[in-house]
Amino acid sequence: xxxxSYHTALVKNHRWNxxxxxxxxxxxxxxxxxxxxxxxxxxxxxxxxxDQVVLNLPILISNFFMTLGPFVMSFFSARITxxxxxxxxxxxxxxxxxxxxxxxxxxxxxxxxxxxxxxxxLSVFYGFWGVSSLFWQETIGRSFHPEKINSAMGFREGISxxxxxxxxxxxxxxxxxxxxxxxxxxxxxxxxGFWALSYFTIRRLKEAPYEGPVEGPDQGDRGSHWKNxxxxxxxxxxxRWYIAFIVCLYGFLFVGGLYTVVGLDRFHSTVGTDQLTxxxxxxxxxxxxxxxxxxxxxxxxxxKFWGFFLFTSISLVxxxxxxxxxxxxxxxxxxxxxxxxxxxxxxxxxxxxGFSPPERRHEYLAVMSVVxxxxxxxxxNLGGYLANAVSHEFVFALAAGFAFLAxxxxxxKLRRHL
Numbered sequence: 001x002x003x004x005s006y007h008t009a010l011v012k013n014h015r016w017n018x019x020x021x022x023x024x025x026x027x028x029x030x031x032x033x034x035x036x037x038x039x040x041x042x043x044x045x046x047x048x049x050x051d052q053v054v055l056n057l058p059i060l061i062s063n064f065f066m067t068l069g070p071f072v073m074s075f076f077s078a079r080i081t082x083x084x085x086x087x088x089x090x091x092x093x094x095x096x097x098x099x100x101x102x103x104x105x106x107x108x109x110x111x112x113x114x115x116x117x118x119x120x121x122l123s124v125f126y127g128f129w130g131v132s133s134l135f136w137q138e139t140i141g142r143s144f145h146p147e148k149i150n151s152a153m154g155f156r157e158g159i160s161x162x163x164x165x166x167x168x169x170x171x172x173x174x175x176x177x178x179x180x181x182x183x184x185x186x187x188x189x190x191x192x193g194f195w196a197l198s199y200f201t202i203r204r205l206k207e208a209p210y211e212g213p214v215e216g217p218d219q220g221d222r223g224s225h226w227k228n229x230x231x232x233x234x235x236x237x238x239x240r241w242y243i244a245f246i247v248c249l250y251g252f253l254f255v256g257g258l259y260t261v262v263g264l265d266r267f268h269s270t271v272g273t274d275q276l277t278x279x280x281x282x283x284x285x286x287x288x289x290x291x292x293x294x295x296x297x298x299x300x301x302x303x304k305f306w307g308f309f310l311f312t313s314i315s316l317v318x319x320x321x322x323x324x325x326x327x328x329x330x331x332x333x334x335x336x337x338x339x340x341x342x343x344x345x346x347x348x349x350x351x352x353x354g355f356s357p358p359e360r361r362h363e364y365l366a367v368m369s370v371v372x373x374x375x376x377x378x379x380x381n382l383g384g385y386l387a388n389a390v391s392h393e394f395v396f397a398l399a400a401g402f403a404f405l406a407x408x409x410x411x412x413k414l415r416r417h418l
Contacts, residue, residue: 006358009208010145017143017205018152024201025160031194033164033285034171034187037062038341041122042257043277044105044184046264048112053384056256061123063253063376067369069130070137074229074366083138084207090132091202095195097128102188109181134365141353141361142207150299150350154292157346161289168285172278183274232367239355239364241413243371246348248409249308250375251402252315252341254383254395259322259338262392267328280335287339292346299347304354305410305418307347312407314340319400323393351418 034040041058049055080086100121108114144152170190174183233240260280264273271279291311299307318337325331348368356364387395410418 006208007145010143013206013208014144014148014152018155020201020204020206021140021143021152022156022159024198024205025156026163027194027198027201029157029160029164030167031191031198033167033281034194035191036281036284038257039260039277039281039284040171040184040187042260043264043273044181045115045118046261046273047180048115052256052258052261052387053381054115055261056258056380056384057119058122059253059256060376060380061119062126063380064373065123065126065130066133067130067372067376069127069132070134070362070369071229071366071373073131073134074362075226077134077138077362082207083135083142084205087132087135087139088203090128090135091199094125094128094132095192095199097125098188098192098195101125102185102192105181105188106185109184134362134369136202137349137353137365138361139205139207140349141358143205146354149353150304150347151297153346153350154295154297154299157343158289158293161285161292161342165282165285165289168278168282171281172275175274175278176272180274229363229367229370232363238414238417241409242351242417243368245308245406245409245414246368246371247375248402248406249312249315249344250372251379251399251406252319253375253379254386254399254402255319255322256380256383258383258387258392258395259335262322262325263331263335266326267331270328279332283332283335284339284342287336288342291339292343295343295347299350303418304347304351305415308410308414308418309407311340311344311347312403312410316400316403316407319396319403322396323400 037058042055045055045058077083077086101118104114104117104121108117140149140153171187174186178186233243260277263276263280267276270276291314295307295310298310314337318334318340321330321334321337325334352364352368353361383395383398386398
């Protein structure tokens, strides 16, 4: 299909895909509200340990496999024309792989030894999720026109996170009134149910058929494919600065689940542990919905630079504030700001989809996935170690420093290109 016909199909399918994508996102986000790794999973593990390295593992596992998957699958994606077909297949395995996580929590939570099978099951689940994520990103890229994708994703995330916010009240109720560990088993069971609904919804997306080159111009065998990925940043100076910006922006990974841990440590005498976990989950769900809508409108009207500027500034203020926060009300305000960490990925994804042509899109997505492995592996582990060895406040200061560096790169190197 010629390029103009491809874009015509994108425009024609926009309204249908907007509705389907938003409905699918709402089912998925409701399921995610019962699961949230930095809140729900960290609170679950805190019943067994106070080791910050262990408490950071759900965040490390989720981010590691979610970024490794697109890189590994990029070679195969280059040779697949119909992205949605692969998305449907891999998403099915992703949902089924979550069942062992539910079973472990349900049947093995009586002993601290549950940590090992729980983390193994979580890793398997995220492994399948990582495999499907590249096909989801590429399907989204072939479902919306580049000029409308930012507002479409902002709309999806805003609506879906409002649904997640409503669901968070049920999370609060379950954590407060159902005894441990049944409360967590019930939450994860609800996650599976709503993710199953999202699977049947995502099948209704309409992918615009693209008949341009299936492979990039420098691709051939596996060796040349990997070499091409390595060379890609060298050919694009703006892309190099964007990579540096993303690495610094992801400095919030130093903190990991520390936002939740600090609240549980500082305010457990004010509010019970499980009750506070529910409150944190509700506040972050509302915040992420608001910030997705607000940030999406800013990026759509003023450009991605101002969207990134807003989120980077919030990350800086958030981590500085956490250093000095001793008031419960101020803590909840900062937890609201922490919702930014749940929506930054929207602008990162739409930015990459915007400047990459369809036939090379898998390459840019693969490079970005590898780039993010650095902060995921280094920052998350180092942050947990430093929280144990030095202090929580030191880790917040480190994250704030990286946010400041990201702000400098954004203003002085990327402003004209976003």
